[in-house]
Amino acid sequence: MSLVNGTEIFKAAREGHYAVGAFNTNNLEWTRAILGAAQETNTPILIQTSMGAAKYMGGYELCKNLVEQTIKSMNITVPVIMHLDHGNYEAAKECIEVGYNSVMFDGHDLPFEENLAKTKEIVALAHAKGISVEAEVGSIGGEEDGIVGAGELADVEEAKQLAAAGPDYLAVGIGNIHGVYPENWQGLSFDRLEELAAEIKIPLVLHGGSGIPKEQILKAIDMGIAKVNVNTEQQIAWSKAVKAYYAADKDEAEKGFDPRKVLAPGTKAIKDTVESRIEWFGTPAVK
Template sequence: MLINLKEMLQAAEQNNCAVGSYNVYNLESILAVKEAVETTKLPAIIAFGESYTAHAPIEAIASIVHTLFMTSTVPVVLHLDHAQNPSVIKQAIDCGFTSVMYDGSRLPLAENIANSQKIVQMAHASNVSVEGELGYLNNEDGSGEASASCTDVNDAVNYTEKSGVDALAIAIGNAHGLYKSTPQLNFAQLKKLHENVQCPLVLHGSSGISFADLQKAIDLGIRKFNINTEVSTTGVKALREYLAQNPYEQNPNLRLETVLKYARSQMSCKIAEFMQIFANKEKIK
């Protein structure tokens, strides 16, 4: 059952929990999310980044997700992640995405607001939710230095009220990719943002943050966490382990689908672990 992001985050707010957004790139990564959803019976956000269109057609990803989840009783969102090109956003809306993210975080505030307003108008006409971002982190692939500055409260209020976005991604010490040291989230700033901003808050770069800090972030208003690196590296680690355990000399007829299935199962377990945390089903002592 596909719903939009606004509906999902409204339910999360009512239940004082959050929902994970898991990046997908192909059939196997989508199946990993599906298996986690079926195991936990918990909702999920399936995120396909604008940059991934170089690897897979956006229409193909939409078709796979709709086919796999059309009979699911658990709510799922199909989300376009970190999009900057309005034509790609329109393409996603037209082929069945239920949520899009416009990333104008590198732009001056006024330009980010103006662009976001146009995306919101286009998306809302099709009952598609919009996530905006205020406070640049670093490159999506984890490269570059993470910004030390946090999202300003007054800017966040101004941006969300004028743009009309349904969710806001913020910067409070989080970063994309692998953290070079233990992440130090600014919970005091998160509390201020939650108290002043009316729409749900989103934390990107959640891989590598301790489960205890993730739960604290939920208590202070985060309703959506983006997880990519930990799931991706889990899959790569699984592939390396499986290939090391099955060298060519012992298994020259090893099939690709067998290797991928093992990686998929490990990724699914990692996703399910995060889902339990975000749903407040598993408390950290």
Template sequence: MSFVNGNKIFADARKGHYAVGAFNTNNLEWTRAILKGAQEKNVPVLIQSSMGAAKYMGDYQLVRNMVEQVMRSMNITVPVIMHLDHGNYEAAKEAIAAGYTSVMFDGHDLPFEENYAKTKEIVELAHSKNISVEAEVGSIGGEEDGIIGAGELADVEEAKKIADLGVDYLACGIGNIHGQYPANWQGLNFDRLQELADVIKTPLVLHGGSGIPQDQVVKAIKMGVAKLNINTECQLAFAAATRKYIEAGKDQEGKGFDPRKLLAPGTDAITDTVKEIIDWMGTPAIG
């Protein structure tokens, strides 16, 4: 199966009050693990690369081609969206040129007028090529590839103006952050989410999904969140499983140092994490 864009998948999720997972890939193992989880649960999935991950792996073209070839070799039959996560203006255009089927232009750190103008340009360019666009209003807390946000709440009027540009899904700050959540985190602001959902029918995106209590995520999904971003949770699962393997001395038994063996426990842990999160997002199986 070839890549699809996210338009119908996420519009259906918003209407059906469930979410579809957006999982960051960092390498071949990550890609295989995510696709395996989605295929075993028989649900659509969005695989995304950040700017930093794409640079680490080579470039956007390499990442796109790698995911496509892994899909082919694994005989993946579920719909897969190839997405750029938190791309700046230049990265969004590069990912569009490389053949991604969905891009996020993150202009939250720009003056609103500039964010609006550049989002409008990216929407027009992407839609001319049948590519979905995600935009952002209101900073997501924490740090993502050098883009740092304090986690302020999205302004409802600004969010409505960006949504009216025709973006296909919209990320709005509602108190969520990237990375691990601190002990003093106050939780999601559901009052602001309700205000946003009342005036915006575009599928909403919850970034920083790793670490938010499950009950809060489920509530947010029922209120209009259709796309849930997951990265840190998979990283932590991978690290824990790899640490366990090494601390048990498995890497010193026979050819346990072989990277195919060394990375296998962590890769399996990512798949398990993906499947667990799919379950509580309520993503329905295809067919």
């Protein structure tokens, strides 16, 4: 299966009251784990790179080629969307040129009128090449590639204007944050999500999906969230599995220091995490 854009997949998800997971990759092991989980569950999936991950991995073109070649080598038959996560204006344009199937232009830290104008530009460039676009209104809490947000609630009127600019899906701030949620986190604002969903008919995106209780995620999906981003949970699962490998002194076994052996339990932990979240989101199997 070749890469596809996300427009119809996420439109169907919102209409069907389920979500499709968006999972960040950081290297070959992450990529294989995410794609393997999608194939195992026979569900569509979105695999994404942040700006920082793409720089670490060697650039956007390399990331796209890695995903494409891994799809081929693993004989992946389910739909896969290649997406830029939290891209600035320059990154979004570069990924459009490289051939990502979907890009997020995150202009929330700009004055709103500038965010709106640049979103329109990115939409025009992307749609001319059949590429989906995600925009963002309202800051997502925490930090993503140096962009720090306090997690405020998206302004409904601004969200309406941004949605009218033509993106295919819209990331909204409803109290969600990136990273590990603090003990005093107040939970998602379903009142604000209800307001947003009533006014905006394109699919809505929940960032910071790691650590939100399952019942809150399910309620958000039922109310209009069609894409849920997961990254931190994968990182934590990876870290715990690799730590356990060393704690059990498995690296002392014959060739236990081989990186392929060291990385294997972490890769499986990521795959298990992705499969678990696919089940949470209610993503239906491909027919």
